[in-house]
Amino acid sequence: MDLINLKGIGPKTLKILNKIGINSDEDLITHYPFRYNILKKTDLDSLESDSYIVTDGVVESMPYLVHIGRRMDKMTFRLNVGTRIINVTIFNRGFYKSKLTIGTTITIMGKYDIKHNNCVAADIRFSKLPEVPTIEPIYHATYGLSSRELSKVIDLRLKSDIDVIDYVPDYLNYKYGFMEKEKAIRIAHHPMNINDLKKARQKLKYEELFIFMLKMNYLKNYKSKEIGLKRDVDYNEVLKFIDSLPFRLTEDQLSSVEDIYKDLTGPNRMNRLLQGDVGSGKTIVSIISMYINYLAGYQSALMAPTEILASQHYNNISKLFKDLDIKVELLTGKLKVKEKKIIVEKLKNNEIDIIIGTHALFSDDVAYNNLGLVITDEQHRFGVNQRASLKNKGITPDILYMSATPIPRTYALTIYGDMDISSIKTMPSGRKEIITTLKKPSEIKDVLTSMDNELSLGHQIYVVAPLIEESDKIDLENVYEIEANMNKAFGKKYNIGVLHGKLSETEKDEIMDKFKNNDIQILISTTVVEVGVDVPNATMMVIYDAFRFGLSALHQLRGRVGRNSLQSYCILLSNRETERLDILTKTTDGFKVAEEDFKLRGSGDLFGSRQSGDMQFNLADLKKDFDILMKAKEDSEEFLLNEDDRYTYIKSLVINANNLD
Ligand code: ADP
Numbered sequence: 001m002d003l004i005n006l007k008g009i010g011p012k013t014l015k016i017l018n019k020i021g022i023n024s025d026e027d028l029i030t031h032y033p034f035r036y037n038i039l040k041k042t043d044l045d046s047l048e049s050d051s052y053i054v055t056d057g058v059v060e061s062m063p064y065l066v067h068i069g070r071r072m073d074k075m076t077f078r079l080n081v082g083t084r085i086i087n088v089t090i091f092n093r094g095f096y097k098s099k100l101t102i103g104t105t106i107t108i109m110g111k112y113d114i115k116h117n118n119c120v121a122a123d124i125r126f127s128k129l130p131e132v133p134t135i136e137p138i139y140h141a142t143y144g145l146s147s148r149e150l151s152k153v154i155d156l157r158l159k160s161d162i163d164v165i166d167y168v169p170d171y172l173n174y175k176y177g178f179m180e181k182e183k184a185i186r187i188a189h190h191p192m193n194i195n196d197l198k199k200a201r202q203k204l205k206y207e208e209l210f211i212f213m214l215k216m217n218y219l220k221n222y223k224s225k226e227i228g229l230k231r232d233v234d235y236n237e238v239l240k241f242i243d244s245l246p247f248r249l250t251e252d253q254l255s256s257v258e259d260i261y262k263d264l265t266g267p268n269r270m271n272r273l274l275q276g277d278v279g280s281g282k283t284i285v286s287i288i289s290m291y292i293n294y295l296a297g298y299q300s301a302l303m304a305p306t307e308i309l310a311s312q313h314y315n316n317i318s319k320l321f322k323d324l325d326i327k328v329e330l331l332t333g334k335l336k337v338k339e340k341k342i343i344v345e346k347l348k349n350n351e352i353d354i355i356i357g358t359h360a361l362f363s364d365d366v367a368y369n370n371l372g373l374v375i376t377d378e379q380h381r382f383g384v385n386q387r388a389s390l391k392n393k394g395i396t397p398d399i400l401y402m403s404a405t406p407i408p409r410t411y412a413l414t415i416y417g418d419m420d421i422s423s424i425k426t427m428p429s430g431r432k433e434i435i436t437t438l439k440k441p442s443e444i445k446d447v448l449t450s451m452d453n454e455l456s457l458g459h460q461i462y463v464v465a466p467l468i469e470e471s472d473k474i475d476l477e478n479v480y481e482i483e484a485n486m487n488k489a490f491g492k493k494y495n496i497g498v499l500h501g502k503l504s505e506t507e508k509d510e511i512m513d514k515f516k517n518n519d520i521q522i523l524i525s526t527t528v529v530e531v532g533v534d535v536p537n538a539t540m541m542v543i544y545d546a547f548r549f550g551l552s553a554l555h556q557l558r559g560r561v562g563r564n565s566l567q568s569y570c571i572l573l574s575n576r577e578t579e580r581l582d583i584l585t586k587t588t589d590g591f592k593v594a595e596e597d598f599k600l601r602g603s604g605d606l607f608g609s610r611q612s613g614d615m616q617f618n619l620a621d622l623k624k625d626f627d628i629l630m631k632a633k634e635d636s637e638e639f640l641l642n643e644d645d646r647y648t649y650i651k652s653l654v655i656n657a658n659n660l661d
């Protein structure tokens with residue numbers, strides 16, 4: 001059925017529906033509410049703590065309206081709810097003032113503060129609550145289409161039959177006691193009670209995740225069967241190179257190298273994720289991989305997310321290979337046209353063995369002679385498009401993704417279910433644990449003293465702040481304000497630099513270079529400094545308003561220090577104490593941080609690294625529905641072994657959807 005033929009959908013509504021991604025009948029039916037209002041009067045007398053309430057009542061006092069700044073307003077009035085009179089506050093609904101006359105019956109919903117007998121209403125309805133408790137679906141209102149209008153359109157549609165395919169095989173529906181898909185869809189839009197709603201959502205989420213895991217599993221099987229390049233490399237040659245390094249590899253580094261060696265010399269194409277904390281030494285593993293690839297006579301490309309990182313890699317790698325006959329070049333968007341031309345020409349003629357760069361490596365005008373290995377650093381920074389561009393060039397090199405957002409294995413097996421995984425869990429020996437402390441802004445004097453100590457030892461310091469400029473709305477520290485303060489404290493003796501995303505690439509590089517060369521001792525920056533930057537002499541990081549950052553972002557930031565044998569420090573400045581910040585003071589192990597993050601709030605940032613378009617679900621939320629995901633994972637593995645041809649329709653759905661690459 002075409003949407004336009006549906007009752008209630010005219011050209012104007014159709015346009016809006018298309019804009020929010022609803023293009024087919026099925027899209028419409030599966031466009032679920034994002035939350036529900038339970039229209040049932042809350043018994044205020046049995047409340048024990050502040051909570052979200054719903055109640056109707058009669059307006060007792062003239063609303064009092066004040067304007068806050070140009071855009072906001074705030075209205076307060078008293079509401080008689082039968083058993084008591086409560087104070088109601090509502091923001092940005094000044095336009096209701098004239099309707100809220102004394103004696104009017106209304107319904108409010110919002111957060112009730114028991115102690116102050118005050119409810120901050122999220123919404124007002126000019127009606128009584130229904131006699132029987134009802135559940136009201138709330139849809140995201142967008143492009144001028146309100147939740148209620150959308151609800152009406154969907155209701156009209158649901159008056160007719162719906163014809164949807166249930167992709168959960170019947171034996172699994174039976175196993176979990178799932179309801180039929182059609183019923184589940186109807187209930188999701190119009191639940192009669194919470195219990196049914198839960199069951200309906202459970203089924204629909206499971207279906208989404210089951211299909212997702214099926215795709216992952218299918219892709220893994222399919223990818224692992226792809227024929228790889230032939231390489232004949234003696235492992236002793238590799239060991240010799242490893243022996244020549246200025247340090248000894250850790251056990252995990254060595255076993256990662258072995259994994260990769262086996263992939264590269266084995267029959268199948270490599271599709272591997274190398275994960276390990278910041279500073280765990282992934283780069284050297286990638287360098288050895290490129291060396292193996294070089295020995296086999298192929299070109300390698302190492303792609304970094306920023307110019308800074310690319311040139312850092314370039315410098316390190318050139319140094320390591322300087323006594324060997326390996327030609328290394330750097331290709332970034334910054335090169336002059338002429339320079340780029342020369343490099344492109346050399347790549348084509350196989351006069352370059354290893355090319356390092358940003359996504360410029362795969363721009364349209366770059367062609368390779370015999371590209372055998374592609375490595376992406378901090379892979380989660382790359383869009384799906386960049387990875388797809390490889391495919392478009394018609395080359396199928398081995399691929400190694402590096403990620404500094406380590407994920408405990410059980411979780412990795414789902415979200416990275418289509419890849420093989422090597423993990424580096426321990427830091428190189430000689431590293432001291434970063435000492436992390438939590439400080440209140442009022443303790444800034446102590447912080448400055450600690451900073452002074454580090455500086456006087458000849459070390460450098462990162463200072464990180466969440467915002468660039470003074471904001472008039474929220475009072476946050478910002479880099480320029482901090483710069484002024486730091487200048488007061490240290491300006492006479494030390495150089496201070498500022499780095500943020502609004503600077504041009506050249507300006508950023510300049511500042512970073514100065515910091516690397518110790519021409520700048522204190523670098524104040526936003527999170528642009530987050531990715532991979534390596535300045536071993538920096539031994540302290542001070543993070544302002546630390547509570548503003550996610551756990552994994554903080555952990556990443558902290559990884560900028562502690563990059564050699566010096567004792568390093570991380571000071572988290574925050575006027576709030578949170579469990580998150582507490583975790584960071586207790587552990588520096590990224591796998592543990594991820595695990596704790598997971599316990600605290602579902603999967604937390606774990607999956608942030610892979611939240612691409614391919615991973616968007618109508619209902620399921622990888623952050624919250626992890627247990628369903630795990631079930632779906634096991635079931636899908638079993639299902640793929642099932643030869644029953646009654647299920648081919650499910651498998652064909654998966655095979656046609658090979659867009660997860
Ligand atoms: P990341 O995993 O964050 O990419 P790097 O590869 O940048 O970490 O390594 C951090 C630092 O540790 C580098 O300076 C690197 O030379 C050094 N390093 C790597 N492996 C070892 C090791 N086994 N022993 C000592 N130092 C090492």
Ligand code: MG
Nearest residue numbers: 282283377532
């Ligand atoms: Mg790195």
